[in-house]
Amino acid sequence: MIRAAILRLLADVGYGALTMDAVASEAGVGKATIYRRWRTKQDLVVDTISDLNRAEAATPDTGSLEGDLRAMLHSFVAVITGPTGAATLSLLSTVPHHPALAEAFRSGPIAVWQQAFGEIFDRAEQRGEVPPGVAGSVIGETTSALLVQRWLLTGRRIDQAYADEVLDNVVLPLLRGAGSSIA
């Protein structure tokens, strides 16, 4: 898979050292295949970023906000501790210098996760589990923030047990306090 090869290379060498030839070689395809699809390295990486997490952030529908959030956080852990997480970390320093990459992140993976969390909170609102507006509030931001901090900054352990700890001790208590009736 060309996409998997791109993610591996981004994680290993970063954006600066990535070349179209290396992508062809790593993916085991001819250079013409790569150039037919993408004109420049930037096109290739923007396209790769834009498509990140479309599958992984599929919105769960367990029937309760707690169940949905738990499933989402477990998916998020799997993504950030896998090849996508390593490639993203490797790209982050480049983003401020390349508006096209920044835009690809915003309209790609960041929007994908925000939309998935948004749907979960919408359904919870319809069930009367949370008041309106939680998804876009700072309480909504806590769902991913602690995982992101360990992933990008402190490098401390991230696993499903940690996601559960965050959910049980931070996210759910805040949602209960937001005037809701979570079971």
Next chain:
Amino acid sequence: MIRAAILRLLADVGYGALTMDAVASEAGVGKATIYRRWRTKQDLVVDTISDLNRAEAATPDTGSLEGDLRAMLHSFVAVITGPTGAATLSLLSTVPHHPALAEAFRSGPIAVWQQAFGEIFDRAEQRGEVPPGVAGSVIGETTSALLVQRWLLTGRRIDQAYADEVLDNVVLPLLRGAGSSIA
């Protein structure tokens, strides 16, 4: 100042493209001055990272946990939106590939902030404002996590008003729920 020149260069060109000559030129000193102090680029960057935030993370002592946390979060906002924040973001992608940089971050700025937050929670514990163990818990991690997520991942607005919003709607409610008696 050599240190300020290093931070500017790291923010602008990143670790990969940084050279000792560029540091000398940006700082307006001779190359000999740079090489006398640091043998290699890695030495220079490790030393710069290790010293980050020693001054900025000075622990406030306002007499209350809420006052201390507000002062700390305002300092943290100033740091991450300034030259240190830009240089750190520019280094992040390099860190996984250079254990010496990772160690410099852990024993330098990350330890400095953790210690400052630790002192604040210690004093709050002595005053009976929080139960023991909050500093090292996931609740302790929320103090910085939402700011870190906007800084490193989403690029959304970070200012003192946002820090206050995080403190008032996330951190303080969780601390109150932790069996405490915050005013």
